[in-house]
């Protein structure tokens with residue numbers, strides 16, 4: 001089961017059980033729904049912005065451990081950050097989960113999100129890991145549309 | 151006539167070369183036959199042989215090779231005819247799969263015979279392939295879709311089904327066996343109820359033909375659809391059975407070569423059935439590969455396979471049912487060897503990934519039956535489906551891996 005411990009690291013299991021920033025955000029000025037039609041995962045991301053800075057963020061919904069933990073860790077990551085920085089975070093995260101399984105992981109640049117490096121071994125799970133991020137970007141764009149991983 | 155030969159599952163496994171594969175360093179435990187079945191060597195050989203030494207287009211060439219290919223293709227049609235108990239080989243239309251078969255009926259028979267306010271009755275456990283084509287027809291023609299409910303075990307409520315059938319009901323379209331629950335529907339009774347009222351009946355047999363003997367004449371349905379790939383045959387070939395008078399009266403489906411009698415720029419006339427519905431070059435190798443798949447199953451014996459599968463079902467139901475925190479979805483009285491379940495606090499996808507790590511292939515998701523998942527209040531289930539090549543050891547491997555899942559997520 002060691003390989004599985006690489007995917008389901010303690011941090012992921014913890015955020016799955018006790019997701020942070022979970023629930024609707026009263027003062028949200030932007031929100032978006034995300035849907036992974038393949039597995040039925042659904043979540044909503046709420047944002048409170050001041051100029052180009054995310055001052056508060058929350059999510060709610062139901063999904064697998066990977067998508068729930070990813071949403072939870074994402075909210076921790078982006079709270080207080082500027083939109084341009086979040087865009088960089090997204091690109092870096094996307095690269096992390098889609099890179100070759102044996103590529104070196106620069107823990108420093110990913111911080112806590114490095115726990116998702118195990119997803120690289122499971123290409124079918126990449127969409128679970130990125131659903132929250134796609135939804136966050138939709139909320140930032142306030143496109144009011146449902147973000148899809150397809 | 152009972153068949154007393156012992157069921158030698160190890161010998162059967164040797165007929166399926168893919169079962170020698172390892173996945174992530176473990177022997178493959180293939181429990182997703184309901185999605186698509188693996189192929190025995192005889193099917194692989196037939197395809198290889200056809201492409202190697204017998205290939206040509208059919209119904210076209212004057213030359214010997216084409217005549218041979220045509221003969222083999224049409225012989226496959228006769229094999230399917232016998233297999234389904236159809237009265238006439240012309241009642242067998244080759245299509246790509248179950249989905250195409252049902253769409254063909256909706257597009258041709260449906261367009262021709264149904265109009266605004268006419269009702270189509272399905273059950274709550276249908277695959278999207280037996281829901282969406284009727285909704286699309288409704289958008290074009292104003293037909294109404296009615297859904298017969300099921301109980302918490304996953305059995306159709308026969309009284310409610312019967313009560314739904316009224317003067318506006320023009321079609322009953324039902325699955326023989328549910329892919330998501332394994333429920334074997336009381337098809338003979340349901341057809342009899344529809345037929346008393348003169349209603350046309352289509353059966354989605356995708357999950358039935360791999361498990362049981364089907365006799366369309368005895369059933370008395372008007373249409374019966376299945377996919378070759380679920381029957382241990384190639385992917386890309388499927389079958390629509392239709393009663394001859396109905397097929398005869400139906401307009402063609404796609405237009406083009408093979409389906410015509412004569413063509414002028416003013417008007418074309420159509421070939422007789424079944425070729426009227428088989429425009430263009432069909433999946434020739436697919437049909438030729440389907441035929442040995444059917445022979446293979448018949449040679450082993452449909453009853454012996456059913457007995458083996460049932461034993462696996464009983465074993466899996468017990469082994470999984472004994473796991474605390476696991477809920478079986480679908481406990482119908484009559485079931486095919488399909489076990490759907492959810493695990494408390496663990497999403498089906500996570501279960502699927504843990505099982506994959508153990509070399510076990512199962513289906514996780516909504517099984518193309520989203521409305522059904524909603525009825526059971528789950529977004530997705532894990533589904534293990536068993537077949538002639540599965541063993542009791544594999545059931546134990548599955549149960550152990552599910553316990554590991556609970557361990558990880560505890």
Ligand SMILES: Cc1ncc(COP(=O)(O)O)c(C=O)c1O
Pocket residue numbers: 184185247248249250277279280325327328329354356357377518
């Ligand atoms: C009950 C049922 N109907 C229809 C289908 C569709 O089959 P196909 O994808 O071969 O068209 C399936 C396959 O999953 C099925 O299980």
